[in-house]
Amino acid sequence: MPFLDIDNVTKSYGNVEVLHRVDIGVEEGEFLVLVGPSGCGKSTLLNMIAGLENITGGTISIKDRVVNDVHPSKRNIAMVFQSYALYPNMTVGQNITFGMEMHGIPKPEREQKLAEVAKLLQIEQLLARKPGQLSGGQRQRVAMGRALVRDPDVFLFDEPLSNLDAKLRVDMRTEIKKLHQRLKSTIVYVTHDQIEALTLSTRIAVMNKGYVQQLGTPKEVYDTPANMFVASFMGSPSMNLLPATLREANGGLAAELTGAEGQQIMLNLSQNGPNLRSYLGKPVILGIRPEAITDADGVDRNAKNTQALRNMVHVTEPAGSDTFVETSLSGKACIARMRADVDVHAGQPFDFVVNMDKAVVFDPETEDRIVD
Amino acid sequence: MSGGAQDQAIRTGRVTRTFIYVVLIFFALFYLLPFFIMLINSIKPLPEITGGNMMALPTDPTIEPWKSAWSTAQIGVEATGLKPYFMNSILMVVPAVAISTILGALNGYILTKWRFRGDNLIFGLLLFSCFIPFQIVLIPMAMVLGKIGLAGSLTGLILVHVVYGIGFGTLYFRNYYAAFPTELVRAAMMDGAGFFRIFWRIMLPVSGPIAVVCIIWQFTNIWNDFLFGVSFGGLDAQPVTVALNNLVQSSTGVREYNVHFAAAILAALPTLLVYIVAGRYFVRGLMAGSVKG
Ligand SMILES: Nc1ncnc2c1ncn2[C@@H]1O[C@H](COP(=O)(O)OP(=O)(O)OP(=O)(O)O)[C@@H](O)[C@H]1O
Ligand SMILES: [Mg+2]
Numbered sequence A: 001m002p003f004l005d006i007d008n009v010t011k012s013y014g015n016v017e018v019l020h021r022v023d024i025g026v027e028e029g030e031f032l033v034l035v036g037p038s039g040c041g042k043s044t045l046l047n048m049i050a051g052l053e054n055i056t057g058g059t060i061s062i063k064d065r066v067v068n069d070v071h072p073s074k075r076n077i078a079m080v081f082q083s084y085a086l087y088p089n090m091t092v093g094q095n096i097t098f099g100m101e102m103h104g105i106p107k108p109e110r111e112q113k114l115a116e117v118a119k120l121l122q123i124e125q126l127l128a129r130k131p132g133q134l135s136g137g138q139r140q141r142v143a144m145g146r147a148l149v150r151d152p153d154v155f156l157f158d159e160p161l162s163n164l165d166a167k168l169r170v171d172m173r174t175e176i177k178k179l180h181q182r183l184k185s186t187i188v189y190v191t192h193d194q195i196e197a198l199t200l201s202t203r204i205a206v207m208n209k210g211y212v213q214q215l216g217t218p219k220e221v222y223d224t225p226a227n228m229f230v231a232s233f234m235g236s237p238s239m240n241l242l243p244a245t246l247r248e249a250n251g252g253l254a255a256e257l258t259g260a261e262g263q264q265i266m267l268n269l270s271q272n273g274p275n276l277r278s279y280l281g282k283p284v285i286l287g288i289r290p291e292a293i294t295d296a297d298g299v300d301r302n303a304k305n306t307q308a309l310r311n312m313v314h315v316t317e318p319a320g321s322d323t324f325v326e327t328s329l330s331g332k333a334c335i336a337r338m339r340a341d342v343d344v345h346a347g348q349p350f351d352f353v354v355n356m357d358k359a360v361v362f363d364p365e366t367e368d369r370i371v372d
Numbered sequence B: 001m002s003g004g005a006q007d008q009a010i011r012t013g014r015v016t017r018t019f020i021y022v023v024l025i026f027f028a029l030f031y032l033l034p035f036f037i038m039l040i041n042s043i044k045p046l047p048e049i050t051g052g053n054m055m056a057l058p059t060d061p062t063i064e065p066w067k068s069a070w071s072t073a074q075i076g077v078e079a080t081g082l083k084p085y086f087m088n089s090i091l092m093v094v095p096a097v098a099i100s101t102i103l104g105a106l107n108g109y110i111l112t113k114w115r116f117r118g119d120n121l122i123f124g125l126l127l128f129s130c131f132i133p134f135q136i137v138l139i140p141m142a143m144v145l146g147k148i149g150l151a152g153s154l155t156g157l158i159l160v161h162v163v164y165g166i167g168f169g170t171l172y173f174r175n176y177y178a179a180f181p182t183e184l185v186r187a188a189m190m191d192g193a194g195f196f197r198i199f200w201r202i203m204l205p206v207s208g209p210i211a212v213v214c215i216i217w218q219f220t221n222i223w224n225d226f227l228f229g230v231s232f233g234g235l236d237a238q239p240v241t242v243a244l245n246n247l248v249q250s251s252t253g254v255r256e257y258n259v260h261f262a263a264a265i266l267a268a269l270p271t272l273l274v275y276i277v278a279g280r281y282f283v284r285g286l287m288a289g290s291v292k293g
Helices: A041-049 A093-104 A107-120 A136-148 A165-183 A194-200 A217-225 A228-233 B002-042 B047-048 B063-070 B085-115 B119-130 B133-147 B154-179 B183-191 B193-206 B207-224 B227-233 B239-247 B258-290
Strands: A004-013 A016-026 A033-035 A057-062 A076-078 A154-158 A186-189 A203-208 A211-215 A240-249 A254-259 A264-267 A283-288 A306-319 A322-329 A332-339 A349-355 A358-360
Touching: A004 A041, A004 A203, A004 A254, A016 A211, A033 A041, A033 A194, A033 A211, A041 A186, A057 A136, A076 A136, A076 B183, A093 A107, A093 A136, A107 A136, A154 B154, A165 A194, A165 A228, A165 A349, A186 A194, A194 A203, A203 A217, A203 A228, A211 A217, A211 A228, A228 A358, A240 A264, A240 A332, A254 A283, A254 A349, A264 B193, A322 A349, B002 B258, B047 B258, B063 B258, B085 B119, B085 B154, B085 B183, B085 B193, B085 B207, B085 B239, B085 B258, B119 B154, B133 B227, B154 B207, B154 B227, B183 B193, B207 B239, B207 B258, B227 B239, B239 B258
Parallel strands: A033 A186, A033 A203, A076 A154, A154 A186
Antiparallel strands: A004 A016, A004 A057, A203 A211, A240 A254, A240 A283, A254 A264, A283 A358, A306 A322, A306 A349, A322 A332
């Protein structure tokens, strides 16, 4: 049984079911990120693990103990809230030690742990201040400190970085990652930022409308998205989803698309399983990440199946380290991500190279990825 | 051109402001005048009042009327002055205010942070109690006090005031706590704090402004109450308001107006004091509740 086991859990408010049969097992030391658009039920699930919301159906267990009816204070869980929820009337030091005090830990031990955590988070000089006298990043650190001193079984984070400015968010992201690598704690982390999800997690649960769409490592979720929702939600700019028709070509399968000038384009697929074969002659959706479409020099050395494609360039957007190039395929805008100094001009045709190793195919009806 | 328009704007501003101040000063005087008259007459010897002008300043000021009002004036049948009744009032008002404020805070805490089925209905009923006129409850209350053996006692009076005060106390604290972030309560829960510890350690320390509002409100109401005092106070537990009435109404001998004035000021002094000490928090607390809640 996993360390934290979310088994067939549902949640309803009245007649409205907002979480449907969620099944997630989290192993000890894992960093699970729940990611999804606003209103998909991430916070609800987190609050159910914490015990702040009732569980309508299913069970949640921690360390083989079913906690459905265990009060939040008895679950040995620590939580970092989106608003940080620091007690305004207490100093930073008191904020951090409050939990230990409630658990009857003697004062000398509290002081010692406070000193340790303050050093770890570099907030030693702030201990006597009130939360109102701290910056956003400092508050965030205090909130983490409050969770860390408790030494809980599971840490829960509800969008802890969403109140910070862009730069601080990146810094704190790195710090959280380092902290996890050092402490090897079990973490469930909620965010709607897919980059945060990809960088922090050991596994990601992508959620939408109360369903877990996919549960997997960042690489699995990114390279082999379970459906078109996951494909477009994870990654920025998001995956190009291009209508195509499946054809037989050179003994394998190929996707037939239309270029910007109406020319026919055939892209040979690496995939050739029976499942995909059954779509022969039928419409499919071809998914290609922007970074899989480059110029000839930018091709991944290890790519086995690369194909050239000449097409009209509509727009180029230099973005510092990369240049984004927009063309169109099968009537849809298609973004390519290229080196910054690539020689490409809007309004002229360009020789693109597509890394078809990274291409995936979806069923246009069910929107699920076609496996095999 | 634009300069001229600006000048005009400033002039109108000045005129408006002067007007506002004149009106404000007028009303301030209007309200302070009676108090001023009471004050000057309370330090005049009696003949100066009966034989002279109420508005005139005292020619021969004396504090005898105050002494008499406090300790020797005839109240009912005994010449005790207001002193024992003043004590009664304090013994009544302190516990009544304390208990009703604490209960109001607890109710507000439960109604906002420990929501349960039907909580809004209960809040509605509590609110309703704020608007029930005193007269309606007099007879049922008298019967209840009689049944539980608290008729004519201070404890009975305290009970009545607490019951009446809970409605307003709850209203104040509920609205204040509604603006208090629930995440703090949740965080404390995760930290292992229980119901009372969260109340004591997290909620109460930030309740200062609203507690002041509640205390001033309850204090003024309970101290100034006459109807409950005269109905349930019996002979032993009469509050100062009832004693003041008895003093003024006593028909024997000459009417000592100067003593009456002094007694009236004495009886009003505590509420005045509470306002002076805590008044600025009162406004602040009211604002906090209204803006955020
Ligand atoms: N008390 C409630 N009563 C009814 N519906 C609720 C209640 N609380 C939440 N919901 C619904 O449950 C769904 C999930 O809410 P939740 O707060 O978990 O979303 P979220 O994924 O955390 O979104 P966000 O990223 O905006 O925080 C939403 O559709 C919301 O409207
Ligand atoms: Mg949320």
